[in-house]
Amino acid sequence: RMFHDDELEESEKFYVGQPRVLLLIYALYNTLVARSEMVCYFVIILNHMISASMITLVLPILIFLWAMLSVPRPSKRFWMTAIVYTEVAIVIKYFFQFGFFPWNKHVDYTKDKPYHPPNIIGIEKKEGYVHYDLVQLLALFFHRSILKCHGLWDEDEKGDNSSNKEDTDDELSLTGGRRDSSASLKSVNLAASVESIHVHFPEQQTAIRRKSSSSISQLSHRSSFSSHRSKRGKCHDISSMSLETLIISHPAILFFSASYSVVKSLFGLCCFRTLQVYVPIRQFFYNLIHPDYSAVTDVYVLMFLADTVDFIIIVFGFWAFGKHSAAADITSSLSEDQVPEAFLVMVLIQFGTMVVDRALYLKKTVMGKVIFQVILVFGIHFWMFFILPGVTERKFSQNTVAQLWYFVKCVYFGLSAYQIRCGYPTRVLGNFLTKSYNYINLFLFQGFRLVPFLTELRAVMDWVWTDTTLSLSSWICVEDIYAHIFILKCWRESEKRYPQPRGQKKKKVVKYGMGGMIIVLLICIVWFPLLFMSLIKSVAGITNKPLDVSITITLGGYQPIFTMSAQQSQLKDLNQTGFNAFLGSYRGNTAALQFLEGYGKEDITLADLEGNSNSLWTISPPSREKMIQGLLDFSAEFTVVLSWSIQRTLETVYPYYIKAPSDSLAKPIKQLLTGMYCRWENITVSLVKNVSDEGVREWWVLNQLGKRYKTSEESLELFIFSDKVSPPSLGFLAGYGIMGLYASVVLVIGKFVREFFSGISHSIMFEELPNVDRILKLCTDIFLVRETGELELEEDLYAKLIFLYRSPETMIKWTREKT
Structure with missing residues (x-):
């Protein structure tokens, strides 16, 4: 085998034979090394999020406006700036930790003030003031070691030296020439200095050159600055000769000439420093906007x-x-x-x-x-x-x-x-969800279209900011056709992936999976209000105990004879023993037990009201005499008016049990106040008169007969059953009630469901298309010619699409299966 090395092969076998955990650690470390600049960015941003000061604000801004915009990577100048800046920030923070500074004497008082100057600057005294800065410095040095290991740390300096050497040779020969093609591929960064700036001082001339990725612009700048420099040199000689002659002829002008030279030197120095900062930044963004090469992407x-x-x-x-x-x-x-x-x-x-x-x-x-x-x-x-x-x-x-x-x-x-x-892509074709035809893209696209006004807003924005000859209505028509064809294409592709043999019945998994889910969904929608209102208070309900219980009794419409309130310690909760005894007293009353099933011991409150009225009885003498006559007349009916607007005769007037529903109207509990076991309670009413030096004072005293908790003092007992209320987060929905939910939720959803199941016969011609590839390609062709600027062809293809939908015969030919 070519390039066979036994040592490398043994090393690879040893590496493969390592445990999986160790291999995972190796992979994580390699990932960390490959993305070490991203680790530095993350640590810098994290440090700024924790510190949130002006000292840490500089580096995140430089990351987003310098480092991440550099091609192909941030320069050495940036990393050195970040390292030096972090070191200086650590020294500054350490220096201001000493206690002799005035703002460090009241740290506990000023540490949470956002506009305290030391907090804004980042020099406040605190524990762990440099922990994140040290981690940031460690990450920067780690990235620096990685760059040095791969020979990328001094790449920019080598490029600068070779570029400056070429520029010097060009200046000496005064001849223009293009740079080597490799020079144009170097990174564009802020480390570059001014392209060609010649600032002339009385004693010396300074020239600073800048490399650029644009050869033509550099050549033109070089020639123009060189010619400008030669012309300025001649003018300078002439002005110097004339100045010497004036000085020899008139010695008094010497002072003014010296002042002129100083001002000229300072002005030139300021211009030079300003241009030294401005021109590299301008050139950096210019090269960014007008690159020689760009890897087009779409994020x-x-x-x-x-x-x-x-x-x-x-x-x-x-x-x-x-x-x-x-x-x-x-x-x-x-x-x-x-x-x-x-x-x-x-x-x-x-x-x-x-x-x-x-x-x-x-x-x-x-x-x-x-x-x-x-x-x-x-x-x-x-x-x-x-x-x-x-x-x-x-x-x-x-x-x-x-x-x-x-x-x-x-x-x-x-x-x-x-x-x-x-750089931006040259062509933007369709929605990003329509790039592939599967169930995931289908459901995501359908969800995208269900968001209110999102589809319409996107269509209008695309029409406004895209060059096209179509009107807004035609544009929306094309978008709707494309969306419809994309959905059909997804269904046809799913039919190809999961074919159904001809003449074979549907599988039970499909029928019960899809049909059963639809049945359950429809049943839940129909019975949702009842289920919601039942569970909202029984499961997620919150006990709403009374804070104040007030009783006001009026005889026959005269001045109230009794007014009393029970608050705080007078409102008592039932324990489990008392609650069980309370339930046992209604063991034979079915209606009462059914009512009590919905309440627990935490829902019942016992109000112990004092029998003495808390207000004096102030009634005029004529009304007093008239009320006495009415009480003495046993043949007439005399009424008692309670505060909750329930009128009863004096006998069995006091409702022992009151229900406090979620609304403001409190009502007696009839299930607990009727039958052989329970009845309305009687109360005794007596008028107390107190004669003193200050005059005669009168007030009424009421006492309840048959109290559950016997007391020697005159008092009234009142049991309050508090209904649970819905949580605040669901109160706006529960406030509609059962009928409101049926009208607002079930009927609206039912309308959408009915539209899905009805009107299918009218859309068969556009829904049942066997093959939609040709129509889909026609839509994508419209998008393509629009992006390339062929607007006349866009009109022709749109007319073809409209004709296709107007002609059923042509639609059948276009959508038949390929043979």
Whole structure:
């Protein structure tokens, strides 16, 4: 065998013979080595999420706007910048840990203040202040060792030296020439300096050259700067000669000439330093937007999924982005017709960025994507680390939901940078879910179309930002035909994978699997309201105990004679022994036992009301005399009015058991107040008169006869049965009641189900198509010619598609099986 080596073969056999756990460790280490730059990015972002200060803010921004945009990899200049910056940050944090600084004397008071200057800068005194910085420095040195091991650490310097040597030779010969083709494939990074900047000082001239991946632009810059330099050199000689003559003729002008030279030197130095920073950045983004070569890729789907995850985090964790909404949830807020401002702002911003991202993707403009990336990186970091802590009044490091949202947004930034670096695809054909024809894509595509307004919004946005000759209605028609044909194609492919022999009955697995599931689903929909209302309170119900029990009794419409309330210690719970004795007293009463089945001991409250009224009886003398006459007349009926608006005669007037339902109307429990075992309780009413120096005071005293818990004092007992209420998260649904759920849920779902089972005969011509490959290819051809700019051909193919659907005979020919 060629290239046979016994030692290598033995090494491979030894490696294969290792345990699987050890092989897994080897594989994980190799993965770590292969993606060591991603480990560095992750540690830097994690450090910033934990620290959330201005010191740690610099490196994440440089990652998203420099490192991830460099082709093919970040330069040595970036990694050295990250290493040196981390070392300086560690030294600064260590220096400010000493206790003699004023802000370190009240650390416990200022550690949770988001706008405390040391907290913003990142120099506050705390435990473990450099743990994550040391891990970050360790990851950077690990990546540096990997680059040195593979010879990639000094690659940029070698390229710079060879490039500068070529530039110097070109300058000396003053002849233009193209660079070697290998020079154009070097990495584009921010380490490059100014292309050709000549700043002339009175004593010396400085020239700085920059390598570039664009040979033509470099050659033109070189020739123009060289000619400009020669012209400026001549002008400088002439100006120097004239200046010497003036100085010799007029010595008084010497001071002004010296001042002029100093100003000219300072101005030139400022221009040089400014251009030294500006030109490399400008050239970096210019080469990024106009690359010589680009590996076209499409990661829009992953960016969209990252935005969707952020959207879900906002919906279910919106309380983390507001000040006074920490204890709220979105369902209870929406059920009360309240839209939190923080939730609204976050949703609109997130949705707006998704729309802009879709527009840039359809227009395939890398420049717009770069501008959007820069604005979004600076905007998100400014809002998350400077605005949000002030709104929520807590530090970013203490806001877990905001940290999760920021981490997912960093994933989006990384994908966006990768998309910019590789460039947008030249053709965007159809939906990403329609790339293959299987059950997974079919169900995902159907779910995508079920989301309200999502399909319509996508169709309109695609029409707005795509060059086409079709009108909006024609565009939507093509999209609908394509979606319909894709669904048919998926079903036809499934029939090919799982063929059904002719003349053979369906298998029981298919019949009971599909049919049984549909039967169960329909039964659940029909009986859902009854099942829901039964389980919502018995299984997930919450006991709603009374906080205050008040009794007010009025005789015949006169001034109330008795007013009393029971609160706190006067409201007692039943223990298990008392509850069992209570149930035993109704052993022969079927109606009462059926009622008591729905209540436990925790649902019953005993209210012990004092017999003395808590208010004096203030009644006018005429009304008093009239009430006495009414009481003495035994032939007339005299009524007692209770606070819950139940009128009874004086005998058997007091309802011993009251039901407190989920609504505000409390009612007596008739099942426990009728029969031979129980009855309405009698009460005694007496008027107490107290004569003193302050005058005559009167109040009424009531006492209940036949109390379960005997007391020597005059008092009233009242048993309250509290109905369970639904949880707050399901209150908006349970509030409709059984009839409301039937009207709003069952009937609406029934309408959709009826549309699925009816009207099939009208769509047979478009549903029962044996072979849809030709129609599917016609739709993809429309997408293809649209992307290539053949708009006239797009009109012709669309007309062909419309004619095909208008002609049943042609449709039959196009969709017959291939022989």
